[in-house]
Amino acid sequence: MQKIGVFVCWCGSNIAATVDVKAVAEAVKNEPGVVVSTEYQYMCSAAGQKMIQEAIKEHHLDGIVVCSCSPRMHEATFRKTAEAAGLNPYMVEIANIREQCSWIHKDMAEGTEKAIILARSAIAKLRNNMPLQAGTSAVKKRCLVIGGGIAGIQTALDVADAGFEVDIVEKRPTIGGRMAQLDKTFPTLDCSACILTPKMVEASQSEKINIISYAEVEKVNGFVGNFTATIRKKARYVDELKCTGCGLCMAKCPAKKGKNEFNMELDNRPAIYIPFAQAIPNVAVIDPEQCNKLKNDKCGLCERVCTAGAINYKQQDELIEREYGAIVVATGFQPIDANPLNELGYAENADVVTSLELERLMNAAGPSKGTLVRPSDGKHPHTIVFVQCVGSRCDENTKRGKPYCSKICCMYTAKHAMLIREKYPDTDVHVFYIDVRTPGKNFDEFYRRAVEQYGVDYIKGQVGKVANENGKLMVQGSDLINGEQITIAADLVVLATAIEPDPTARSIGTMLTSSMDTNDFFTEAHPKLRPVESPTAGIFLSGVCQGPKDIPETVAQAGAAASKVIGLLAKDHLVTNPCVAGSNELLCNGCSQCEKVCPYGAITYIEKEVRGPGVREVRRIAQVNPAVCQGCGACTVTCPSGAMDLKGFSNQQIMAEVDAICL
Amino acid sequence: MSVNEKTWKPKVVAFCCNWCSYAGADLAGSGRLAYPAEIKIIRVPCSCRVNPMFILRAFERGADGVIICGCHPGDCHYTSGNYYARRRMTMLFSMLDFLGIERGRTRVEWVSAAEGQKFANTMNEFAKTITELGENRKLGDLRCK
Numbered sequence: 129m130q131k132i133g134v135f136v137c138w139c140g141s142n143i144a145a146t147v148d149v150k151a152v153a154e155a156v157k158n159e160p161g162v163v164v165s166t167e168y169q170y171m172c173s174a175a176g177q178k179m180i181q182e183a184i185k186e187h188h189l190d191g192i193v194v195c196s197c198s199p200r201m202h203e204a205t206f207r208k209t210a211e212a213a214g215l216n217p218y219m220v221e222i223a224n225i226r227e228q229c230s231w232i233h234k235d236m237a238e239g240t241e242k243a244i245i246l247a248r249s250a251i252a253k254l255r256n257n258m259p260l261q262a263g264t265s266a267v268k269k270r271c272l273v274i275g276g277g278i279a280g281i282q283t284a285l286d287v288a289d290a291g292f293e294v295d296i297v298e299k300r301p302t303i304g305g306r307m308a309q310l311d312k313t314f315p316t317l318d319c320s321a322c323i324l325t326p327k328m329v330e331a332s333q334s335e336k337i338n339i340i341s342y343a344e345v346e347k348v349n350g351f352v353g354n355f356t357a358t359i360r361k362k363a364r365y366v367d368e369l370k371c372t373g374c375g376l377c378m379a380k381c382p383a384k385k386g387k388n389e390f391n392m393e394l395d396n397r398p399a400i401y402i403p404f405a406q407a408i409p410n411v412a413v414i415d416p417e418q419c420n421k422l423k424n425d426k427c428g429l430c431e432r433v434c435t436a437g438a439i440n441y442k443q444q445d446e447l448i449e450r451e452y453g454a455i456v457v458a459t460g461f462q463p464i465d466a467n468p469l470n471e472l473g474y475a476e477n478a479d480v481v482t483s484l485e486l487e488r489l490m491n492a493a494g495p496s497k498g499t500l501v502r503p504s505d506g507k508h509p510h511t512i513v514f515v516q517c518v519g520s521r522c523d524e525n526t527k528r529g530k531p532y533c534s535k536i537c538c539m540y541t542a543k544h545a546m547l548i549r550e551k552y553p554d555t556d557v558h559v560f561y562i563d564v565r566t567p568g569k570n571f572d573e574f575y576r577r578a579v580e581q582y583g584v585d586y587i588k589g590q591v592g593k594v595a596n597e598n599g600k601l602m603v604q605g606s607d608l609i610n611g612e613q614i615t616i617a618a619d620l621v622v623l624a625t626a627i628e629p630d631p632t633a634r635s636i637g638t639m640l641t642s643s644m645d646t647n648d649f650f651t652e653a654h655p656k657l658r659p660v661e662s663p664t665a666g667i668f669l670s671g672v673c674q675g676p677k678d679i680p681e682t683v684a685q686a687g688a689a690a691s692k693v694i695g696l697l698a699k700d701h702l703v704t705n706p707c708v709a710g711s712n713e714l715l716c717n718g719c720s721q722c723e724k725v726c727p728y729g730a731i732t733y734i735e736k737e738v739r740g741p742g743v744r745e746v747r748r749i750a751q752v753n754p755a756v757c758q759g760c761g762a763c764t765v766t767c768p769s770g771a772m773d774l775k776g777f778s779n780q781q782i783m784a785e786v787d788a789i790c791l
Numbered sequence: 792m793s794v795n796e797k798t799w800k801p802k803v804v805a806f807c808c809n810w811c812s813y814a815g816a817d818l819a820g821s822g823r824l825a826y827p828a829e830i831k832i833i834r835v836p837c838s839c840r841v842n843p844m845f846i847l848r849a850f851e852r853g854a855d856g857v858i859i860c861g862c863h864p865g866d867c868h869y870t871s872g873n874y875y876a877r878r879r880m881t882m883l884f885s886m887l888d889f890l891g892i893e894r895g896r897t898r899v900e901w902v903s904a905a906e907g908q909k910f911a912n913t914m915n916e917f918a919k920t921i922t923e924l925g926e927n928r929k930l931g932d933l934r935c936k
Contacts, residue, residue, distance in 0.1 A: 226820065232820055241828070774836070782835065
């Protein structure tokens with residue numbers, strides 16, 4: 129007979145307020161196998177853990193049940209506690225009487241009754257537990273960073289600094305991301321490119337960092353410490369090693385109708401192009417949809433002018449397969465599409481622009497060389513209206529935008545307004561806002577400077593309509609403070625569009641099996657305590673892919689993700705999860721059903737001599753590789769002979785739980 | 792079997808996958824989103840770990856409803872486990888229906904780790920359905936008769 133100890137936690141008043149903990153401890157005293165049952169204010173505290181350890185030693189316990197918070201919270205804590213007292217850590221079961229009982233029920237009798245049943249169910253499971261030994265697996269000392277924006281670059285630099293190899297996979301022809309498109313940054317107003325490009329150069333010159341640009345991760349297999357990724361490096365039709373980035377091909381290319389993605393499609397670029405002057409790698413790329421040579425084999429001018437002989441029209445996509453110990457997601461964001469918001473007239477009017485487009489219009493390397501002009505007629509705008517929260521903070525039911533606050537818009541609009549007033553003091557700047565949100569170091573001071581020093585007109589209220597009347601944009605909005613409807617005749621309207629995760633984020637999330645929220649932001653392992661880790665081990669989050677944030681926060685998170693990666697890669701071996709499948713060779717008939725459903729290919733077949741009561745023959749039987757098995761249990765249900773079982777979640781254990789619940 | 796309408800409360804077993812739905816249940820808990828105490832959760836690594844035998848056993852032992860919660864299609868932590876669960880349960884539920892256990896008593900639902908509200912709503916709704924269906928007939932073990 130097993131000796132089981134039951135420890136009921138009060139969790140202060142979190143559990144004790146709606147569950148009579150003393151009654152629970154008393155009620156399970158007579159359960160078969162239970163030799164000690166007690167309760168304490170905080171089981172997870174040092175004193176609580178000591179109490180458990182002393183009970184294990186005093187009563188020679190074979191297993192313990194802790195009735196406390198979710199096992200996702202403290203299972204690891206109590207396993208360590210048990211291990212330190214000489215008990216196998218897998219002889220610990222948790223009854224979740226906080227999240228699934230005390231916190232959701234108000235009635236004491238009801239809560240107590242449910243807590244007793246949950247405790248009984250855990251005891252019933254524990255009676256069927258077996259001591260398990262964790263194995264180890266080697267860690268591949270290389271990190272994959274998906275996304276080459278500031279988040280990806282910073283993570284890569286920090287990981288490389290610790291001496292580990294890093295690959296940055298960037299889908300665009302150059303790294304740099306959104307930050308490369310910005311003109312100035314708030315609240316310091318320093319030049320974005322001036323602070324970003326040195327980092328890009330540092331990344332490209334680091335011996336440990338390998339930049340794979342114009343490439344996408346196609347497939348990822350494996351698990352923490354042992355991922356295998358397949359990367360598709362798209363054909364750029366230019367030999368990266370030969371191209372010197374001289375730009376002669378760009379100047380000569382006759383097909384100049386390609387939309388310039390880097391300038392938010394405000395101007396055109398040739399079919400062969402380098403996205404911007406400081407691009408890294410500084411290598412041209414041919415847009416196959418624009419290039420006459422690739423489309424209909426006419427032209428070939430770039431090949432003739434290229435002195436380096438770098439042009440290769442026959443280049444094919446290349447598949448790279450590499451092994452990694454850790455993967456960092458840094459896929460970033462894009463502004464939402466403002467076209468469906470009809471009332472703001474973005475689709476019809478060239479002079480209604482988004483903030484990122486304004487950023488390019490104000491940038492010295494932008495389409496207007498840094499002179500602020502209207503896209504429609506190239507004239508200087510004298511009245512500019514900013515519209516805040518375009519697609520942010522929307523009622524989810526209206527489906528007109530995102531429910532969340534995009535966080536950065538209040539600050540970048542203050543920046544834009546300030547810069548415009550500074551450079552063109554004759555310009556009137558109006559800002560329609562719902563709230564101005566400026567939490568952050570020097571943020572509110574910055575906003576107040578825009579209002580007080582630069583005289584930007586902030587109007588509390590929303591814009592109802594933007595209508596074009598003879599070239600003037602009539603902005604109709606409400607002024608809530610003065611309680612009136614106002615119309616401003618504007619030359620330029622700037623929409624502070626919400627930001628959303630990059631469209632590739634969803635497929636990358638699926639590929640990595642790391643969970644996402646309903647807005648396609650990656651979910652963190654714990655919202656407060658593990659903000660840079662995904663719930664999937666070995667996957668880390670860096671930057672806006674996890675939620676809206678500004679540059680300093682992104683850099684901070686990128687560094688935090690890097691430190692987690694370094695912590696992982698610094699280990700030579702990882703302790704593997706012992707809760708893996710195992711086949712009972714006496715029952716297995718070698719039918720191959722389990723092999724077919726295993727998503728990891730962990731099951732192989734061997735010819736083996738099987739010995740048992742009345743059996744002694746060579747048979748084909750299934751064998752599970754415990755290092756590869758992840759413990760999902762798909763095989764256990766598929767197995768027609770019941771030979772396959774999952775340690776830690778065995779048929780017997782779950783049946784016992786069912787029985788205890790349905791008593 | 793006499794049923795006292797006032798004291799009878801349904802017995803519901805919820806199998807929740809560790810990665811999405813169990814975390815969703817935890818989130819419902821930390822958000823204090825109430826659902827009936829009749830629902831008891833069993834943690835499984837993946838919805839594909841739920842053996843039809845467990846469900847039969849639950850009904851045999853007098854459960855009034857069984858719900859299986861897993862990650863949304865495409866989001867399975869183990870890539871494809873929830874698809875197996877979906878197919879198996881489609882088969883099993885139609886068989887249970889044939890045995891006289893109404894369709895309303897069995898359900899597969901996808902709840903992500905971020906959907907605490909959905910978890911609570913699903914459980915409230917499921918408990919309501921079961922309460923309306925009333926007490927289930929126990930699946931007897933014929934070998935003992």
